[in-house]
Every structure is written in C-alpha cells, then in structure tokens.
Amino acid sequence: MYSNAIKLIIITFQVLLLSGCAGRVALLPGEVPPMHTVSEFSDDENVSRTRDPWEGLNRSMYKFNYEVDRFVLLPVVTGYEKAVPGFARTGVSNFFGNLREIRTFYNCILQAKGKKSLVTLGRFVTNSTIGIGGLFDPATAFGMRREHEDFDRTLESWGVGTGPYLVLPILGPNTVRSAGGFAVDGGVRWAIANAIDPFGGTGAPTEIETGITGLETVDLRYRESFRYYDSDYPFEYYMVRYIFSERRELTTIR
Amino acid sequence: MKIARSVLIVFLLLMPAFAWADDAVYRYPIDDSYAATILGTPQNLRPDTRVEVPVKTMVLETDQKKPEIFFYDRGLRYTVAFQDRKAPLIFLIAGTGGSSKSAKIVALITNLYHAGFHVIALPSPTFSNFIINASTTHVPGNLPEDANDLYRVMEQIWSQSKGRIDVTDFSLAGYSLGGTEAAFIARLDEERKVFDFRRVLMLNPAVSLYTSASRIEGLLERIPGGPRRIGAFYNRVMEKSTEYYRKGDFVAIDDDFLFAAYKAQILNRDEAGGMIAVSFRISSAGMIFASDVMTHGGYVVPKNRELKNSDLLEDYFWTCLHLSFLDYFNEYFIPYLQNRRPGLTKEELLEALSLKSIESYLASSAKIGVITNEDDFILAPGELDYLRRVFGPRLKVYPRGGHLGNLEYRDNMAFLIDRLRSSTW
Numbered sequence: 001m002y003s004n005a006i007k008l009i010i011i012t013f014q015v016l017l018l019s020g021c022a023g024r025v026a027l028l029p030g031e032v033p034p035m036h037t038v039s040e041f042s043d044d045e046n047v048s049r050t051r052d053p054w055e056g057l058n059r060s061m062y063k064f065n066y067e068v069d070r071f072v073l074l075p076v077v078t079g080y081e082k083a084v085p086g087f088a089r090t091g092v093s094n095f096f097g098n099l100r101e102i103r104t105f106y107n108c109i110l111q112a113k114g115k116k117s118l119v120t121l122g123r124f125v126t127n128s129t130i131g132i133g134g135l136f137d138p139a140t141a142f143g144m145r146r147e148h149e150d151f152d153r154t155l156e157s158w159g160v161g162t163g164p165y166l167v168l169p170i171l172g173p174n175t176v177r178s179a180g181g182f183a184v185d186g187g188v189r190w191a192i193a194n195a196i197d198p199f200g201g202t203g204a205p206t207e208i209e210t211g212i213t214g215l216e217t218v219d220l221r222y223r224e225s226f227r228y229y230d231s232d233y234p235f236e237y238y239m240v241r242y243i244f245s246e247r248r249e250l251t252t253i254r
Numbered sequence: 255m256k257i258a259r260s261v262l263i264v265f266l267l268l269m270p271a272f273a274w275a276d277d278a279v280y281r282y283p284i285d286d287s288y289a290a291t292i293l294g295t296p297q298n299l300r301p302d303t304r305v306e307v308p309v310k311t312m313v314l315e316t317d318q319k320k321p322e323i324f325f326y327d328r329g330l331r332y333t334v335a336f337q338d339r340k341a342p343l344i345f346l347i348a349g350t351g352g353s354s355k356s357a358k359i360v361a362l363i364t365n366l367y368h369a370g371f372h373v374i375a376l377p378s379p380t381f382s383n384f385i386i387n388a389s390t391t392h393v394p395g396n397l398p399e400d401a402n403d404l405y406r407v408m409e410q411i412w413s414q415s416k417g418r419i420d421v422t423d424f425s426l427a428g429y430s431l432g433g434t435e436a437a438f439i440a441r442l443d444e445e446r447k448v449f450d451f452r453r454v455l456m457l458n459p460a461v462s463l464y465t466s467a468s469r470i471e472g473l474l475e476r477i478p479g480g481p482r483r484i485g486a487f488y489n490r491v492m493e494k495s496t497e498y499y500r501k502g503d504f505v506a507i508d509d510d511f512l513f514a515a516y517k518a519q520i521l522n523r524d525e526a527g528g529m530i531a532v533s534f535r536i537s538s539a540g541m542i543f544a545s546d547v548m549t550h551g552g553y554v555v556p557k558n559r560e561l562k563n564s565d566l567l568e569d570y571f572w573t574c575l576h577l578s579f580l581d582y583f584n585e586y587f588i589p590y591l592q593n594r595r596p597g598l599t600k601e602e603l604l605e606a607l608s609l610k611s612i613e614s615y616l617a618s619s620a621k622i623g624v625i626t627n628e629d630d631f632i633l634a635p636g637e638l639d640y641l642r643r644v645f646g647p648r649l650k651v652y653p654r655g656g657h658l659g660n661l662e663y664r665d666n667m668a669f670l671i672d673r674l675r676s677s678t679w
Contacts, residue, residue, distance in 0.1 A: 031556040034546075035585060038569035041576040045486035048568075056564045063563055066326060229326035232353060232383040234543045235571040246492075250499065250507065 048238065050245045051164045058167040062237055065172055066228035073170075073221045080218050091135040093223055096216050097146070098127045098134025102192070103185050107149035111157045116147045148251070151188075152181030156252065165241055170217075172226075173244040280653055282660045287629040288526035289516050290659030297509055300361075301664045303368040309335050311355065314410055316387040321547055323561040330387040332411060333359065333375040335367040340420040342452070343372040344674065345408055347439075349430025349658075351537020352378045358429055361662050369671045372419050374411055378432055379403060380537070382544035392548035394541060395587050397463060397607050401438035408439075409448055424449040425674055429658055430632070431466075433459030433624075434609065440622055441615045453674050454622045458630050458658045461640060462608035466632040467579040470534045473527035473631075474578075481578060484535065487528055494520055527631075530657075539574035542582050543567075553586050609644070616644050623648040623679055625670060627655040648679045 027033055052058060080089070101124040108117035123139040123146065130138050140146065155177050156162075163176030171182070199205035229236060283299070284290040315329040333354040344366055348359050354375040363373045377384045379400035385392055388407050394400060426449075428436035433456035440454040460466035474481040498520050504511045515521075521529070546553040547561065554573050555561065584600075592598050605611055616622060624645050628638070641649050650669065652660060660666050673679065 027556060028559070031559055032552055034552050034554050034556050036554050036573050036577060036581075038573045041482070041572060044483055044576065045489055047485045047488055055566050055568075059564050059566075063325075232327065232331065232377075232381065233540050234323075234382055234547075235540065235567060235574075238568060238571055250496070 048242050048245075050241050052241065053164050054166070058165060059237060061167040061169060062228065064169060065167070068170060069221075069228055073217075074227075076218055077222050080222060089219075089222065092215065092219050094127070094131070094137045095134045096219055097137070098124065098131070101127075101146075103151075103189070104147050104149040106188070107151055107154045107185075108147070110151075110154045111149065113149070116149070119144050120147050120149075150178075150181055151184040152178040153252070155181055162248075165245075173240060175248075280665065282652070282655055282663045282665070284516075284656075284659060285654060286523065286526070287627075287631055287654065287656035287659075288523060288530060290629075290654065290656035291530055291631075292526060292659075293509075293512055293516055294659055295662040296513065299664060300662045301365060301368075301667050303364050305368050307335050307364050307367045309333060309360075309363060312411075312414075314387070314407065314414070320386060321561060322563060323547060323565070323567075324386055324544075325563060327383060327386050330407060331377070331383055332407075333363065334415070335363050335373045336415075336419050337367070337370065337372050340422055341370055341372050342423050342425060342674075343374065343419070343421045344425040344427060345449075346373060346375040347404065347426075347428030347432035347435055348376065348378040348381065349428075349432045350378055350380050350534065351541060352430075352432070353381055353383065358658060358661060362427070362429075365662075365667050365671065366674075369675070371425075371674075372421060374408075374415070376404060376407060376411075379435065380431065380541045382540045385541065385544040386548060389548075391590075393545055393551075393587060393590050395463065395583065395607070396591065397435060397438050401435055401442055404435060405439055405442050405446070405448075412448075423452045425453040425455070426451050427455040427457060427670075427674070428459070429457035429661065431460055431463065433457050434461075434463065437609060437612060437616060437622065440619065441612050444615070444619075451621060452677075454619075455670065455673060456622065456624045457661065457670070458626045458632070459609070459624060460632055461634075461637040462604065462610070464580075464583065464604050464607060465634045465637070467583070469632050469634060470531055471578045471580055473531040474535075476524040477528040482576065484528075484532055484575065487525075488532055491521065491525055491529060534579070535575050538579045538582065539571060539577075542574045542577060542586070543570055546586075549590075551586060551590070610640075613644055620648070620679065623650070623673055625650045625652075625666070625673075627652045627657075627660065629654050630657050632657050 084092075101120050105117055105120045105124065108114075108120055123144045126139040126142065126144070127134050127137055130136075152175075160177055162178070166174045166176050166179055168174050168179055168182075171179075174182070193209070197205070199208045202208060231239070233239060281299075282290075283296065284293060311331055311333050313329040313331055320327055331354060346354075346359055346362055346366075348354060348356050352359065354377045359375045363375055366373050379385070379389060380394045384403075385394055388403050389400070390403055391399060426436050426439060426443075428434075436454055436456050437459070440451060443449055443451055471481070474484065477483065477487045479486065495515060498515055498518065499507070499511065502511075502514065504514070543554060545551065546555050550557050554570050554577070561567075588600055588603060591603060609616060622645070624641055626633070626638070626641065626649070628651055630638075633641075638651065642651075650673075652666065654660070655663070655666070
C-alpha cells in the first residue's frame with residue numbers, strides 16, 4: 001500500500017516539475033511598475049523562517065490537494081458521515097488511533113523517552129483489551145494521556161534538520177524530514193503487518209488491507225477540519241505554512 | 255459625629271461618577287480595553303447555548319469573471335441558520351476583513367438562533383470574497399456604495415431563501431465597520447422598503463471610518479521602531495509567548511493559555527495594542543491585494559500582469575502588510591473616487607464616510623440602536639458624546655469591554671437579544 005502511495009507521490013512530482021515553476025516577482029518587459037514594491041520594506045525583520053525553495057511546486061500541490069478534496073475525499077467523508085452513526089465513527093477513530101500507539105511506542109524507545117513509552121504501552125494494552133481491540137479509549141479516562149511521536153521527531157532528536165517545506169499530495173503541509181519520517185513509519189508498519197500477516201488465512205489479504213487503508217484515509221480526513229482555500233484569504237498559503245511551522249515548534253516543546 | 259458626616263459627604267462627592275452607574279453591577283471581568291479586545295469573554299461567562307445549530311455555508315453565484323489567481327472562488331459565501339418554523343429573520347454583517355464565519359459572527363449566529371431567529375450572515379465588504387464577487391467597483395470603503403452592494407446581495411439571498419423559510423419580519427445587525435454599514439443600509443431600506451426592517455442594531459460601530467482606521471493604525475506608532483518594524487515586533491511577541499508556553503504546563507494554545515498569559519502580564523499595554531493593529535493589518539493586506547488585482551490598479555501588482563496560481567505572492571503579502579489602511583485610503587481609494595468624480599475633496603469624502611452624513615435620519619429613526627463601550631478605542635475623543643447626542647436613549651454604553659471584547663458576555667448578549675425582540679427601545 002505504502003509503496004503505491006510513494007510511487008504516486010513521485011509521479012505527481014515529476015508531472016509538476018515538468019509543468020514548470022514560477023520565478024521571483026520581477027518586472028517583465030512591458031510591465032508598468034506598481035506604486036509599491038517589496039524593496040521599500042526590506043528594513044524589517046522577516047517573520048516566516050520556513051525555507052520554501054520549491055514554492056511554485058508546493059503551490060501547485062496545494063491546489064492539487066484542493067481538487068482531490070473537492071472531487072474525491074470530501075464527498076466520501078460526507079457519505080461516511082451520513083452512512084455511519086457517530087459512535088461508530090468514534091470507534092473507527094479510536095481503532096486507528098490505537099494502531100498508531102505502536103508507532104509512538106517504538107519512536108519513544110528510539111528517543112530514549114522511558115516514561116512516555118511506558119504510558120503508551122499501557123494505553124495500547126488497556127485499549128486493546130478493555131477497549132475491545134481499540135474501539136474504545138478507556139485509557140484516557142484512566143488518566144493515561146495520549147502521546148504523539150513519529151519518526152520525524154526521532155530524526156529531530158538525533159539532530160537532523162527539518163529541510164525545506166514540502167506540500168505532499170493528499171497529506172498536505174510537511175517538511176522533507178517529516179516526509180521521510182512518514183515513509184519510514186509506513187515501512188515499519190508494512191513490515192509488522194507482513195510479519196503478523198493478520199489476514200493471511202482469509203484468502204483475500206490484499207483486498208482487506210486496501211479496504212483498511214481506505215478507511216483509515218477517510219477517518220484521517222474526517223477528523224481534520226482544515227479545508228483548502230476555505231479562509232478566502234489571498235495569502236492563505238503563507239498563513240498555513242507559518243502556522244504549520246509554529247505548531248511544529250510548539251509540539252516539540254512538549 | 256458632625257465631622258464624620260461631612261467627611262463622608264466630601265468622600266462621596268469625590269468618588270468618580272461611573273462608580274455609581276452600571277459599573278456597580280456590571281461584572282465583565284477584564285478592565286484593560288486592549289486585553290478585553292484580544293481575550294473576549296471567558297467561556298464560563300458566556301450564555302449557555304448548548305443547542306445544535308444547523309449552520310450552513312451557502313454560495314451566491316455571481317457572473318464575475320475571475321482572475322486565475324482566484325480560481326478557488328466560486329461565488330459569494332454567506333452563512334445561514336434557519337428555524338424550521340415561522341420566525342423573525344436577522345441579517346448580520348461582519349466587521350473589517352471578516353468572513354461570514356468569523357468567530358464573532360458564529361457567536362452571534364449561535365445566540366440568535368438559540369433565541370429563535372432565522373439568521374443570514376454576510377461577510378464584510380472589505381473581505382476579499384466580497385470584493386471579488388459582490389462589490390460593483392471592487393474598491394471597498396465607500397460606505398454608501400458598500401451599503402448598496404450589501405443591500406443588493408441581501409435581496410438576492412432573500413429571493414433564494416424565501417421558499418424555504420417562514421419569516422415574520424426582518425431585522426439587521428452589524429459589528430464594528432459592519433455596524434456603521436448597517437446604519438447606511440437602514441437608510442437605504444427606508445427608500446426601497448424590500449425588508450422594512452423592524453430593528454437595526456449597531457454593535458461597537460465606527461462613527462467615522464477614517465478616524466477609526468487612524469486610531470487602530472496609531473497603535474503601531476507605539477511599538478519599537480514604529481509601523482515599519484511590524485515584522486520584528488511580531489517576532490518578539492511570539493518569542494515571549496512561546497517562552498511562556500514552554501515554561502508553563504499548558505496543553506494547547508487555548509483560552510486557558512491566553513488568560514494565564516494575560517494574568518502573568520506577558521505583554522505590556524503597548525504590545526497588546528500593537529497586536530490588535532497587526533491583526534487589522536493582516537485583514538487589510540487581503541483587502542488591498544484583492545482590490546488591486548480586481549481593478550488592475552497598479553498599486554502593488556504591475557497593472558498589466560495576469561497572476562497565475564503558481565506565481566509567488568509572498569512579496570505582495572509583505573508589501574501589503576506594510577501598507578496602512580490610511581495609505582490605501584490616500585494613495586488608492588481617494589484617487590480612484592476622484593477619477594470618477596472630479597473635484598471631490600478629501601474633506602467632502604471623509605464627511606460622506608461618517609455617520610454624520612446620515613445624522614438626521616439616525617436621530618429620528620426609532621428602530622435603530624447602538625451598543626458600545628466606554629473604553630472602545632476605535633472611537634476618538636468626543637465621538638461617544640456624539641453618539642449620545644444623536645441616539646439619546648437608543649444608545650447603550652457599557653463601562654468596559656474594549657472593542658467587542660464583551661460581545662459574548664451573558665449580560666450583553668441578553669440585552670442585545672432583548673432589544674431585538676422588543677418593539678420599543
């Protein structure tokens with residue numbers, strides 16, 4: 001599944017690379033200079049510290065995600081909301097949240113975060129048993145707070161820099177490092193699933209796995225309230241980029 | 255005895271007058287006008303409105319030809335919450351740069367729906383989506399024209415909606431610049447009579463657009479280095495806040511965090527004021543850019559350039575953030591209007607963009623009321639007295655709350671709803 005996703009990412013990038021990138025704003029021949037330009041305001045400190053050398057590409061990807069949302073994902077989410085009752089949707093979210101505890105767990109270990117890894121293990125065991133395979137989340141009620149760790153943060157703890165800003169297809173705002181982290185976490189998960197082979201005896205393991213990945217994608221989109229271009233603000237791209245990096249910084253503090 | 259009594263009398267006479275007025279019973283908790291504006295009302299002091307509100311975003315399709323850069327824009331977006339029975343309908347108008355889903359509008363929709371109104375909320379004419387789709391000139395700020403555009407849009411939305419809802423009568427409310435616009439719309443409605451508004455409420459309105467914009471822009475004069483250094487100023491405020499967040503045990507950037515930061519006085523008064531002005535600049539940057547692109551005005555974008563989606567806009571963003579509303583006004587807005595009406599002076603124009611231009615109507619119309627605060631800093635000295643003179647008993651002034659900080663406070667909301675329901679002020 002994940003190798004397919006990565007293939008899709010690479011192909012989309014190649015298409016966008018060929019479609020050309022835009023340059024800096026300079027006056028082209030025949031253009032009338034505007035009354036105000038940015039050069040007047042170069043004495044102020046820059047606010048955004050996010051490096052974004054592939055902005056033209058990222059903006060195209062941003063638009064691509066908007067179209068995917070509009071024509072595919074959001075209609076599916078709307079159908080999902082209509083067809084599946086609220087308590088079941090919460091169960092689905094809990095179930096995938098519980099699976100992600102595995103990712104948090106091994107990344108806590110890689111970062112030598114003892115307490116967090118124990119809490120996460122406790123949560124996983126509690127929710128997988130009392131919480132009936134992760135459909136419910138009694139661990140939170142017992143005071144075990146959900147932690148969030150992934151390979152991106154492990155790389156960070158190892159001193160790897162974020163790299164430039166990168167808008168990924170479907171997944172949206174990322175950095176080169178978080179995209180790499182995502183790929184590694186996906187690979188680990190694929191390896192675990194292969195080793196356990198939970199659907200090996202069903203006769204249609206690929207179909208079941210595809211269904212599960214699909215459901216997880218729908219669940220992810222269902223829980224994320226962000227909508228591309230919903231602010232109607234002409235500079236939304238920059239606001240999103242800024243908020244993404246600030247949020248990243250704040251969660252790192254925790 | 256006698257001495258004690260005269261001491262007491264002198265003491266009473268020396269007490270400031272406001273201590274005897276509303277203040278004695280008004281319990282909105284934030285004294286500082288800038289802090290109130292930023293923080294709003296603590297959750298536990300808001301009205302209890304735990305009802306499911308059927309909020310829907312609607313699109314009014316317009317036939318504007320749009321530049322490629324606004325490809326995502328598919329029409330004017332407005333927000334509704336309709337009752338399933340016969341009820342009064344209220345139109346809401348957002349403040350400067352506000353969409354029909356801005357936080358204040360959502361709060362008003364929730365409370366008014368809860369109080370039994372059908373609600374239709376519109377973005378501000380200074381909001382890019384409105385500039386692109388609904389503004390005849392694409393140059394916002396000319397209040398009589400903006401009111402005209404709003405009225406036309408309201409008529410179109412009403413003709414789309416009337417088959418679906420049962421309406422007893424119409425009211426209108428707006429906050430901030432939207433409050434000022436509501437007054438102009440009310441006067442227009444007296445001629446056109448499409449809605450024949452029963453009640454019109456102006457919430458923390460500007461008396462004069464130019465004066466209020468100057469007051470907010472003036473807050474940037476007090477940051478280190480002045481308005482040209484808003485980037486540096488913003489970074490420093492963010493560093494301070496991040497530092498505070500790092501030290502405390504906060505779960506998220508939420509109300510709890512903001513109130514704790516306020517109590518710990520993380521920002522001084524000048525910094526709080528500066529942040530209000532920065533957020534105003536963020537709004538006006540969108541307005542300036544959208545207007546310039548739509549009119550090919552050559553203000554920040556070369557006149558004859560057609561922007562494409564993959565074009566980088568960061569330089570325009572940075573430029574627009576550093577232009578004040580007054581720059582827009584003096585360098586772009588006035589020349590545009592003078593071009594259309596040669597001989598128009600700035601003084602005449604400023605007069606036309608003030609409540610003073612429709613003063614006699616406002617003074618005589620019993621349906622219009624104003625709610626504002628003693629410490630609303632968008633009003634210049636003397637403007638509150640002006641409102642008192644014009645509106646008399648139809649003006650309600652709270653002792654504190656800054657600019658709209660107390661809008662959601664339960665006393666305020668109860669009063670607002672009560673005024674909308676009653677037939678006399």
